[in-house]
Amino acid sequence: MTALAILPGRAEGPVIATTEPLSFWGGIDPATATVIDVHHPLHGRCLTGAVVMMPSTRGSCTGSGVVLDMALNGRAPAALIFCEPEDVVTLGALIAAEMFGRDLPVLRLNTSDFAALAREPVAQITERAIIAGDLHLTLTPLQGSALDLTPADIAMRDGDEGPARQQAMRILIRMAAAQGATRLIDVTQGHIDGCIYASPANLTFAETMADLGAQVCIPTTMNAISVDREHWRAQGVPVLFGGPAQRLADAYTRMGCQPSFTCAPYLLDSAPLQGEVVAWSESNAVIYANSVLGARTAKHPDFMDLCIALTGRAPLTGVYLDEHRAARRVLSVDLPQGADDAVWPLIGWLAGQMSQGGIPLLRGLADAAPRPDDLKALCAAFGTTSAAPMLHVEGVTPEAHHLSPDADHRRITRADMAQAWQTLNAGPAAVDLIAIGSPHASLSECNALADALDAVRAGGRVAVPTIVTAGRKVIADARACGTLDRLTAAGVQVIPDLCWCSISEPVFPPGTQAVMTNSGKYAHYGPGLSGRRVRFGSIMDCARAALSGTAPDTLPLWLT
Numbered sequence: 001m002t003a004l005a006i007l008p009g010r011a012e013g014p015v016i017a018t019t020e021p022l023s024f025w026g027g028i029d030p031a032t033a034t035v036i037d038v039h040h041p042l043h044g045r046c047l048t049g050a051v052v053m054m055p056s057t058r059g060s061c062t063g064s065g066v067v068l069d070m071a072l073n074g075r076a077p078a079a080l081i082f083c084e085p086e087d088v089v090t091l092g093a094l095i096a097a098e099m100f101g102r103d104l105p106v107l108r109l110n111t112s113d114f115a116a117l118a119r120e121p122v123a124q125i126t127e128r129a130i131i132a133g134d135l136h137l138t139l140t141p142l143q144g145s146a147l148d149l150t151p152a153d154i155a156m157r158d159g160d161e162g163p164a165r166q167q168a169m170r171i172l173i174r175m176a177a178a179q180g181a182t183r184l185i186d187v188t189q190g191h192i193d194g195c196i197y198a199s200p201a202n203l204t205f206a207e208t209m210a211d212l213g214a215q216v217c218i219p220t221t222m223n224a225i226s227v228d229r230e231h232w233r234a235q236g237v238p239v240l241f242g243g244p245a246q247r248l249a250d251a252y253t254r255m256g257c258q259p260s261f262t263c264a265p266y267l268l269d270s271a272p273l274q275g276e277v278v279a280w281s282e283s284n285a286v287i288y289a290n291s292v293l294g295a296r297t298a299k300h301p302d303f304m305d306l307c308i309a310l311t312g313r314a315p316l317t318g319v320y321l322d323e324h325r326a327a328r329r330v331l332s333v334d335l336p337q338g339a340d341d342a343v344w345p346l347i348g349w350l351a352g353q354m355s356q357g358g359i360p361l362l363r364g365l366a367d368a369a370p371r372p373d374d375l376k377a378l379c380a381a382f383g384t385t386s387a388a389p390m391l392h393v394e395g396v397t398p399e400a401h402h403l404s405p406d407a408d409h410r411r412i413t414r415a416d417m418a419q420a421w422q423t424l425n426a427g428p429a430a431v432d433l434i435a436i437g438s439p440h441a442s443l444s445e446c447n448a449l450a451d452a453l454d455a456v457r458a459g460g461r462v463a464v465p466t467i468v469t470a471g472r473k474v475i476a477d478a479r480a481c482g483t484l485d486r487l488t489a490a491g492v493q494v495i496p497d498l499c500w501c502s503i504s505e506p507v508f509p510p511g512t513q514a515v516m517t518n519s520g521k522y523a524h525y526g527p528g529l530s531g532r533r534v535r536f537g538s539i540m541d542c543a544r545a546a547l548s549g550t551a552p553d554t555l556p557l558w559l560t
Contacts (some may be wrong), residue, residue, distance in 0.1 A: 002140040003113060003130065006178050007093050009105035011125040015132070017049040017118035018042050021357065021387060023059025024371045026501065026525040030199045033075040034530035039423070051123045052077040053114065055356060056084040058387040060501075061281040064301040067092030069199030070101040076296040079125050080107040083114035084357065087179065088301040094174055095205065095303055099167070102350045111493045113137055130282035142441035147176055148183040156311055164214035166306035172315065181315035185277060187297075188350030190220040190309035191265045193281035194302035195252045196502050197226035199244035205303055206251040209310075213319070216309040219262040221268065223282050224440060224469070224499040225249045228507070229261065237402060257309070261497040262471030264376070264440040266293060268472075274398055279314045281305035282378075283383035284439045284521065292375045294398035296320050297518055299389040319359075319389050326402040327361035327392050327488035329354070333412045335364050336558040341448075341537040344374040345520025346417045349424070352385030354410055361386050361403055373445055380439050381520030408486035418559045424523040427533030429553035431516040433509055433548045434462070436539075437469035438522035443477050445539070446470065446494075450486040452543035461491035462546040465509050468492060469499045492546075501525060516545045 012167050018041055022028070023189065027037035033048040047071075057063055066089040067089045076096075080089060084106070093104040109117065117123060120132035130137040142254070157173065159166040176184065196203055212269070226245040227237055237245075253259050260268060265280065266288050272278045274294035281300045289295040298318045300308060307315045311373065319325050331351055336343065345399055351360050370378070370393070382391055392400040437447060446468060453462070475496050478484040486496055495507065499520045516535045517523055523536035535551035545551045554560075 003137045004108045005105070005127070005139045006090060006108055007097060007104065007106040008127050008141060009079070009103040009125070010127065011078035011105050012047045013051045015053060015118065015120055015123050015231060016045060016047060017053040019055065021054055021056050021058040021385070022061030023200055024057060025060035026529055027059065028066055030066045030069040030075070033070055038527045039365050039524065040477050043366055047077045047279070048075045051078050051079045051081060051125070053081045053118050055233055056082050056086045056387055058357070058560055059089050059321050059384050060283050061088060061299060062101060062196060062198050062302050064092035064303050065086040065194060065198045065202045065237070067104070068096050068205065069201035071096035071104050072100060072204065074439060076104050079107065081107045081109060081114070081117070083109050083111050085179070087175070087299070088155050090178060090396045091175060091301040091304050098171060098174070099208065105468065108294060109137070124485040142177060146182065147173060153184060153313060164209055164212035165310050166177055167209070167212065168310040171304065172306045174312065178317035178319070179315050180319040180325060183316050184313040185316045185320065186312055187218060187277050187279040187308060187314050189218055189270065189272065189278045190216065190258055190305060191223065191280040191282060191285060192220060192252055192305050192309065193223045194305060195222050195225050195249055197248050200244065202302070202514070203248045203251070204242050206248055209306060210251045210254050214310055215313045215529065216256040217272065218309055220257045220309040221265045221270065222249070222252055222257045224263040224502055225261050225497050225505065226502040228495055228497045237504070241504060260471065262440045263499050264442065264471060267283050267442055267471060267474060277320065279305065279308040284380035286389050287379040287383050287391065288376060290319055291379055291392065291397050292372070295557065305429065306485040324499050325390065326359065326404040328358040328404050328407050329360045330407050330409045330414050331355065331360045331362050332409065333364040334414050336417070338558045340538040340540065340556065340558065342518065342536070342541070342556065343376065343417070344370065346420050347412060348378035348381030349385055349520045349524065350412050350416055350420050352382040354412065355388060357384055357387045359390055359392065361392040361394055362402060362408070363394045373442055376439065376442065377520060381524070384521050385526040414559060421536070421555060421559060423538040424520065424534070427514045427535045429535070429551050431514045431535055431545050431551050432464045432549060433512040433515045434464060434466040434542050435500050435515050435519070435522055436467070436542060437516040438517065438519040440499055441468050441470040441474065443474050443483065446474065446478050446483050446487065448491070448494070449543060450483050452540045453546065454486070456543055457490060460547065464546060466492045466546045468494045469503070470494060470496065472496050503530065512518050516542055516551045518542050
């Protein structure tokens, strides 16, 4: 592979290189460009003005908004250099240039040139070359593939259907070239992740498109937002945050998106069927849709989700194609006897780390008969440590037969799980907040928490704040079956619309020192997002901690 200028430009700065991918959302504070992921080797480093090198990104689709915000507020890196295909931050940089005139070069090198450049202290980038010390790498402009556009595609590109669809199609065509697609395909539905107020850039983009008259042309649901849309003022959320967060949600509903406000759209009645071609954003939702439901969606970055919803078209690439859905690594899991529900996020978190960005096949789990909630937790935790849009579970998920003939084999041992448990339990045993619902809690998870609390509270109420975040549909169902009353009677607060990855003070209790969660996703992102230390455990562990204020400080019995 030659050195490719995915997005050309000029830049110069110190080289900051890492061999570990990073999720820009949840991993970088866009206001300071500082790495906040406590699990990443670059933790604490500021990336402003640097030539940032990493193999690819991982984790959240919202990283595109983080990059756009850094570009708009003057905190962006000088350039981004990868050695593997990367879509999320590339799209953020593309929109910064395409819509706002802020150039941010994005390059892709082969592994040997990447390693050579990573050893240099400073690099200069021109339109034609990378120069660093004695190293001189010639850059080749990305050659757009000959996209086979339909007459309808051409009409949108040329502005026949208005400026919003024209802008959306221009972005799709440029991203299709970067992805190597040769044509666009129809999709039946979309899911928007960019409605989270991760940064002011999300609002700038959405309102710009809405002001252009944008209207979605396919059924499109919306992710969790950053406030309880009806009650944020009563909850004491500052207007300086709550106002823009609501404006962002309103901009997407103005464009015709459904106010579902959930990061678990697979729990809605509109969840896609096996083989259905959709366009979802939100990493856990994408992974669950592909892996568990057998639907087909690429891991679309924020902003591209809206472009697809406006046009009904997506680049035919990645896991839309059979050949890219095969597992490249088999992970045999030594499932401990007697394991509780905490084992599933542990396995997902480890599987992401051990699959090196590829799609894994997990073996050894079928006899445990994982429930939908178990698979939900598995997929969400996998999405924090992996860039892959899906996984397979042998004997469980519908496409587990998709295995590459040259797949290699590794094992997830009980010792690996014990180490992962300790890594995710860096916080103190004394906790003063219980966090359930990352991703949004299902009705069965709400029932499980209510049952666990009934088993340990002996008629009392929780001793520390206990908050469940869930989608509106799940909360309505919980109200109808009495589960919401059971939780409320125990002192649990159930909040719609936002989720733990977008919660802020004062809904997040300001005096909190340490958080207990059953979510592998929030156990990973929580320390960086909240500035608090985190404990991780099962639903029952969380229920006991809610009553006692104390989390288990030793390994679970099934790991000892």
